[in-house]
Amino acid sequence: MELKKRMKARRIHLLLKEEDQSLVNQLKNVLKRNHCDQNVEVYCHSLKECDKSICAIYPDQIFYENINENLIRLLVEIQLLKDNKLEQFELKKIKSELKDKFDQWDNDRFYYKQTRIVLRNSGRINPESIEEYIAYDGYQAIAKVLSTKTPQEVIDDIVASGLRGRGGGGFSTGLKWQLAKTSESKEKYVICNADEGDPGAFMDRSVLEGDPHSIIEAMMIAAYAIGAHHGYIYIRAEYPVAVERLEIAIKQAKEYGLLGKNILEHNFNFDIEIRLGAGAFVCGEETALIASIEGKRGTPKPRPPYPSISGVWGKPTIINNVETLANIVPIILKGHKWFRSIGTETSPGTKVFALGGKIKQTGLVEVGMGITLKEVVYDIGKGCPNNKNFKAMQTGGPSGGCITSANLETPIGFDELVKLGSMMGSGGMIILDEDNCMVDVARFYMDFIVDESCGKCTPCRIGTKRLLEMLNQITEGHGTLELLDEMEELANYIKENSLCGLGQTAANPFLSTYHNFKDEYIRHVVDKKCDSKVCKALLDYTIKVDLCKKCGICARGCPTYAITGTVGKDPFVIDPELCIRCGACVLNCKFDAIVRA
Amino acid sequence: MVNLETLKRIQKETLNQINLIDTEETHRILIGMGTCGKAAGAQLIFDYLTEMKHEYQYPIQICPTGCVGMCILEPMVEVIDRNGQHTVYINVDEQIMKEILHQHIKQNIVLDQYTINGVKETYES
Numbered sequence: 191m192e193l194k195k196r197m198k199a200r201r202i203h204l205l206l207k208e209e210d211q212s213l214v215n216q217l218k219n220v221l222k223r224n225h226c227d228q229n230v231e232v233y234c235h236s237l238k239e240c241d242k243s244i245c246a247i248y249p250d251q252i253f254y255e256n257i258n259e260n261l262i263r264l265l266v267e268i269q270l271l272k273d274n275k276l277e278q279f280e281l282k283k284i285k286s287e288l289k290d291k292f293d294q295w296d297n298d299r300f301y302y303k304q305t306r307i308v309l310r311n312s313g314r315i316n317p318e319s320i321e322e323y324i325a326y327d328g329y330q331a332i333a334k335v336l337s338t339k340t341p342q343e344v345i346d347d348i349v350a351s352g353l354r355g356r357g358g359g360g361f362s363t364g365l366k367w368q369l370a371k372t373s374e375s376k377e378k379y380v381i382c383n384a385d386e387g388d389p390g391a392f393m394d395r396s397v398l399e400g401d402p403h404s405i406i407e408a409m410m411i412a413a414y415a416i417g418a419h420h421g422y423i424y425i426r427a428e429y430p431v432a433v434e435r436l437e438i439a440i441k442q443a444k445e446y447g448l449l450g451k452n453i454l455e456h457n458f459n460f461d462i463e464i465r466l467g468a469g470a471f472v473c474g475e476e477t478a479l480i481a482s483i484e485g486k487r488g489t490p491k492p493r494p495p496y497p498s499i500s501g502v503w504g505k506p507t508i509i510n511n512v513e514t515l516a517n518i519v520p521i522i523l524k525g526h527k528w529f530r531s532i533g534t535e536t537s538p539g540t541k542v543f544a545l546g547g548k549i550k551q552t553g554l555v556e557v558g559m560g561i562t563l564k565e566v567v568y569d570i571g572k573g574c575p576n577n578k579n580f581k582a583m584q585t586g587g588p589s590g591g592c593i594t595s596a597n598l599e600t601p602i603g604f605d606e607l608v609k610l611g612s613m614m615g616s617g618g619m620i621i622l623d624e625d626n627c628m629v630d631v632a633r634f635y636m637d638f639i640v641d642e643s644c645g646k647c648t649p650c651r652i653g654t655k656r657l658l659e660m661l662n663q664i665t666e667g668h669g670t671l672e673l674l675d676e677m678e679e680l681a682n683y684i685k686e687n688s689l690c691g692l693g694q695t696a697a698n699p700f701l702s703t704y705h706n707f708k709d710e711y712i713r714h715v716v717d718k719k720c721d722s723k724v725c726k727a728l729l730d731y732t733i734k735v736d737l738c739k740k741c742g743i744c745a746r747g748c749p750t751y752a753i754t755g756t757v758g759k760d761p762f763v764i765d766p767e768l769c770i771r772c773g774a775c776v777l778n779c780k781f782d783a784i785v786r787a
Numbered sequence: 788m789v790n791l792e793t794l795k796r797i798q799k800e801t802l803n804q805i806n807l808i809d810t811e812e813t814h815r816i817l818i819g820m821g822t823c824g825k826a827a828g829a830q831l832i833f834d835y836l837t838e839m840k841h842e843y844q845y846p847i848q849i850c851p852t853g854c855v856g857m858c859i860l861e862p863m864v865e866v867i868d869r870n871g872q873h874t875v876y877i878n879v880d881e882q883i884m885k886e887i888l889h890q891h892i893k894q895n896i897v898l899d900q901y902t903i904n905g906v907k908e909t910y911e912s
Contacts, residue, residue, distance in 0.1 A: 248904075249904060296904070297873075297904070300856070300857055300903070309856065311853075312821075312852075312853040312854055312855065312856075313817070313819060313852050313853055313854060313855030313856070314817075314852065315850075315852060316850045316851060316852055317851075317852065317853055318851065321797055321800075321801040322801055322805065322850075324794060324797045324798050324801060325797075325798050325801035325802045325805055327798075328798075329794055330794070333791050333794060337791070392822070392823075395821075395822060396821055396823075396853060396854040396856075399821045399822065399853045399854065400821060400852065400853020400854055401853060429822070431821070431822050431825065432822075446788075446789050447788035447789055448789065452788075454789065454790055454791065454794075455788070455790045551857070551859060552858055552859050553856045553857045553858040553859055554854060554856035554858065555856060556856070
């Protein structure tokens with residue numbers, strides 16, 4: 191590749207009037223036309239009182255006002271590409287408060303469009319120091335609850351906030367607590383579900399590593415609300431850093447008397463125990479998790495009875511996900527009205543997503559519900575790297591599904607994602623681009639599910655295994671149209687007849703990719719071609735005679751001696767029978783003479 | 788055993804310490820040490836910093852912290868001074884840390900080329 195131009199990486203912040211909002215897209219188009227959209231990041235902001243449209247260029251700190259279509263074109267062509275100022279349009283004397291605002295926006299641009307509630311302390315405090323947690327209002331919520339609220343008032347607060355479980359299902363947290371409270375029993379339990387098993391998800395781990403005390407405090411509040419005295423944190427042993435920090439946090443809380451007897455001089459006793467899971471995916475399912483805590487084999491039980499009635503040791507138990515619990519303290523401190531003001535009517539609050547896969551800015555983002563998927567992918571994640579096209583987004587882990595580019599305008603919310611045939615899940619968000627083969631993606635998730643199926647019920651144990659074998663057949667080039675019909679029937683059978691939630695969604699990786707990318711499946715079985723060039727068995731390697739320089743480098747690098755020819759005389763050819771499709775020759779060829787199709 | 792008053796007292800004291808009010812330390816250094824940070828080599832930087840602080844008595848407060856969400860830029864080091872000025876250094880290694888100690892901590896010179904807001908020259912292909 192030839193290096194044509196050299197230009198500084200720039201950030202453009204736009205503050206636009208109502209009627210100028212369309213300028214954002216125009217700017218993006220102009221950038222694209224001038225091939226500098228990879229070097230320039232565009233951020234759009236709004237202010238309540240805004241009478242002029244202003245454009246700020248960072249890091250140069252140059253401001254322009256009254257921008258319009260023409261000015262935008264000039265800006266890109268002269269300011270950005272040629273590095274010359276447009277003196278006549280420059281805003282020399284910007285109000286200092288406005289400049290501060292722009293500076294702040296530029297500093298906070300990594301949190302652009304984000305709202306941080308769950309991750310409020312992550313990256314700000316030392317998680318191994320209880321004092322630093324206390325410094326940022328830590329343990330104030332439990333103090334407030336113990337001295338001013340009755341258990342019922344706490345539950346009413348949580349119900350009114352509309353908080354829904356962040357672990358996948360989206361059941362109302364307040365109602366769960368209410369059920370456990372009304373169940374009569376001397377002993378009750380609070381469990382924190384930190385068994386995060388979805389491939390590509392690491393939200394819970396980050397919360398536990400960055401802010402373990404907030405989980406402990408939330409569990410105390412939950413225990414007070416339902417009348418429990420004992421709590422468990424079920425966490426997988428694969429998270430050693432999180433386990434270590436939790437242990438330190440619990441020890442510190444005990445030293446301070448925040449766990450134990452007569453907490454904060456009130457008649458309230460509570461203790462927390464850590465239970466390590468061996469990393470089985472099924473133990474994230476609540477009935478299996480309970481069995482695992484009791485020391486039994488982690489297999490699900492049919493519900494009802496729900497854990498809120500009969501959970502650990504047959505006692506009423508509430509099981510909440512880490513992220514759900516991390517929302518409790520802010521709700522208590524700031525009130526349910528504040529929480530309702532964020533997010534949408536049916537899904538209030540925020541959601542943490544682990545952005546991964548083919549995206550420029552991988553990492554953890556926390557966004558208010560109601561933001562569109564497109565904003566998450568393009569504004570926060572900055573789109574796919576290497577100028578590739580976005581193909582699909584996998585959410586909700588193996589139980590979830592794929593969302594195609596056609597549905598990217600959908601606002602994020604529990605019910606909205608279910609409508610698209612996916613689900614919120616715990617929040618893993620894996621971006622796939624044109625180089626990903628959807629059959630292969632389905633095969634990967636199916637492989638995971640076959641490994642993780644607990645084996646208790648037949649549809650899930652045998653059905654998923656057969657489904658995986660059929661997917662393998664397709665990727666190896668033995669698929670037929672009848673096979674696809676058979677697979678759909680089997681998948682629906684698994685869906686209807688499995689015992690637990692994980693089994694019922696076990697066929698989703700296939701079903702969702704099949705529904706959204708039927709063409710790709712058909713191309714695999716009818717034409718025996720993989721357009722993304724992933725399924726090895728469907729690839730053909732050929733040497734273009736006119737481009738071949740007869741140097742023989744490809745033949746020397748071939749592990750199976752599949753390439754023959756004479757150096758300097760005969761062009762080289764690949765024997766498809768011997769070729770194992772490793773692709774070594776393509777990498778070795780300096781003249782791009784070998785094509786993969 | 789703590790009660791509400793002790794909680795408030797601890798809060799006030801620790802906030803003073805965090806904000807470097809009446810402390811011996813002049814800078815607070817946050818190191819991203821979640822699993823993502825550690826995988827990128829944050830432990831080496833942490834060990835190096837503690838050693839330096841011990842050996843040369845740098846007036847710094849070293850604070851390991853969790854993930855800020857920009858896993859791709861780890862290891863990240865955030866330097867906060869008494870004026871509350873935050874400077875975030877990205878993809879830090881021992882060599883860069885050494886420079887930060889020499890320039891930023893000792894002489895208060897911000898090393899623009901390593902910060903998150905730094906001017907990066909990019910090439911277009």
